[in-house]
Amino acid sequence: MTTSDVPAVELGDVIASRSYDDRGGVPLSIEIGRPVPHESHGWKCPWRITGLQRGPEPFDGWVYGSDTVDCLTYALWIVESILSDPRNDPPVTLGGQADLYLPRRPESADPAGGDS
Numbered sequence: 001m002t003t004s005d006v007p008a009v010e011l012g013d014v015i016a017s018r019s020y021d022d023r024g025g026v027p028l029s030i031e032i033g034r035p036v037p038h039e040s041h042g043w044k045c046p047w048r049i050t051g052l053q054r055g056p057e058p059f060d061g062w063v064y065g066s067d068t069v070d071c072l073t074y075a076l077w078i079v080e081s082i083l084s085d086p087r088n089d090p091p092v093t094l095g096g097q098a099d100l101y102l103p104r105r106p107e108s109a110d111p112a113g114g115d116s
Contacts, residue, residue: 009046009060012036016072020083020100021093026051028092030079035071038064045071047079054088077105 011033028051080102
């Protein structure tokens, strides 16, 4: 199976979305789905980025957390880290500005849910 054969993550109910500046005429957007219970990881939350132009589209995944707030926080951290990656050429912008208005993962944060 090639990466282009991998099915997109099912977002379910989209509870948050944002459009960023076009990149070479291609719109870039993010979507965060509603967290849902997961049998062995507590909760999981889907996320999706379209228009990044760094590989197969859409660029998406799941994040897991002990509760819905963890899931939403981790999903936003992941999306922010992907959008602010210096390998994005051209850089992702919002209203012509580099500030993407997304939370950034603190260096001291432990995404496994424990204290560092």
